[in-house]
Amino acid sequence: MGETLEQLRDIAGQCAGTPVWSLPDADLVDAIHTVHDAEQMLAAAKLHLVREIDGRNLPITQQAANTAVWLREQLHISIHTARRTVDLAKTLDQRPALDVALSTAAVNVEQAQIVAKTVHDLADEAAPDVVDLAEKALIAEFADWEPATFRKAAARILTHVAPEAADEADRRAAERDEKRAQRTRAFTLTNNGDGRFRVTGWLDAEAAAIVNAALDPLCKPDLERTAAQRRADALVEVCRLALRTEQLPDNGGDRPQVVVTVPYDVVRHELGVGQLDTGEALSPQQVRRLACDARILPVVLGGQGQILDVGQQRRLFTGPLRRALVARDGGCAFPGCDRPPQWCDGHHIRHWTDGGDTALDNGVLLCGYHHRLIHRGEWEVRIADDGRPEFIPPPYVDSERRPRRNIYHRRT
Structure with a gap:
């Protein structure tokens, strides 16, 4: 067998090194099918080797914890792939029909794994002869289906081969899956x-x-x-x-909120990099965006870490002022956006951190996506003479930068 494998590797190397650009379309299609079939057959040969290695406890004699760990080290594959390989090798050893199907490329490796899982699950739900029928049907009747569709067929295979047992098996399987899902939820x-x-x-x-x-x-x-x-x-x-919604339970005696600590440069009148109470850093742009309307508690620091301000809850567009924004804008005011007001922030046109007032003529409703877009600085927003917000696009959107408005929420 060693000489045959050496020849096989040489032939595979020749195929891999042969240019394919000159092949006609029909030959190109034939070639990929041939290579794919050969790949499945070689996979079967590899699984036979894995099964023999596992059966001899060879990995244990080489001080590996198990065959999957040994394969990971020998073949430089992930432990997940190694475990799936060992499991499929064991199944092929126990299911001759599936072994023949993969060895002749009647099914591919992905399909073989689905069949293996299906017969394993059915072993607790159906008689052995029914399991054999299910395996045969999947190989003979559904092998032309791609894995996602093949998996759906496998899930309903009892209905196909033993409808009288399917309902009860489905009930037990659903109960088993529910208990497992509840136990492992995370x-x-x-x-x-x-x-x-x-x-x-x-x-x-x-x-x-x-x-x-x-x-x-x-x-x-x-x-x-x-x-x-x-x-x-x-x-x-x-x-x-x-x-x-303000309906979440208190957290540590206070309502849930995000705490941001941020140094403030009193000379340049600008915020620096912020820090969440969990320790992660936020860019000044993220701090500005959060300061607009997010439920945060800012802790603003001076040059020596002196606390200049804590809270300033008045920065939020809440109560009557938010209701006025909703009445005026109807939802996200960005042109073409249909997000409703409950998904929108009150954005300060002149940033709150720059001294902007929390007032109707300095606010606009924006959904999260367009809020981030505005903070990138390419689009501008302003309140027009009629008291409604309008947006100035960047030059690459409109070279004349003509103001745009949202007409989706217009009531008149």
């Missing part, structure tokens, strides 16, 4: 150390539906943000809305 916010925080966790189906229902209206597609960025922004906006 939410983690991890400081990545570079200004970013990683959000990870698990929810059950009901909780996920609630979160999706809250986020989805805020994930309207636009040209400037990816889908993932829109979801991240939506999560923050939902939390900001929760803070704005």
Whole structure:
């Protein structure tokens, strides 16, 4: 076998080094199918080797904790990939039909992993002959489906091969999944150390539906943000809305709020880099944006760390003044935006940190996205002679920089 493998590596090297630009379209398509099939067959051969290595306890004799750890060190792959490889190797050893299917490229590795998980889960729900039927059906009837659709078929395979047992199996599976989801639910916010925080966790189906229902209206597609960025922004906006409702329980004897400590240069009359009470730094631009209308408690420091001001709750557009902003603007005042007022901040046209008044003629409602846009400084906002806000676009949007208004919320 060693000589054959050496020849195989040489042939693979020749294929990898051969230019493909001269191939006609039809040959190019044929070639990628051939290489893909060969890749699946080689994957099966690799899994056979892994199974034999695992069966001999070879990793243990080489002082590895287990076969997955050994594979990670030998093949320089992630521990997640290594574990999936070991699990699939064991399944192929126990399921000859699946082994043959992968060895002949009737299914690919992703599909084989789905079949392996399906037969494993069904072992507790159905008789062995039904499990065999499910495996056979997935390989014979659904192998032309890509993995996402293939996975859906696998989830409903009992309905296809044993409908009389499907309902009861579905009920038990749903109860099992619910208990597992409840037991393993988690939410983690991890400081990545570079200004970013990683959000990870698990929810059950009901909780996920609630979160999706809250986020989805805020994930309207636009040209400037990816889908993932829109979801991240939506999560923050939902939390900001929760803070704005004033219905959250007290936290340490006070209502929930963000605390920002920021040095103040009394000579240049400007704010420096801020610091959250959790220790993370905020840029001066972020501090300015938060100071507009976010539920924060600013602690402004002088040259020697002297506290110049704490609180200044009057900086917020609240009560009658906010209601006046809502009555005038109707929602986000940025041209073309349809965000309702409950998702908007009261933005100081002349920054509060620069001495701007918290007054109707110095305020405008902006959603979170357009609030950030205005703080970047390319667009300008002002109150026109008729008392309504208008926006001046940057030259690359309109070389004449003609004022624009939001007509979406206009009542007359």
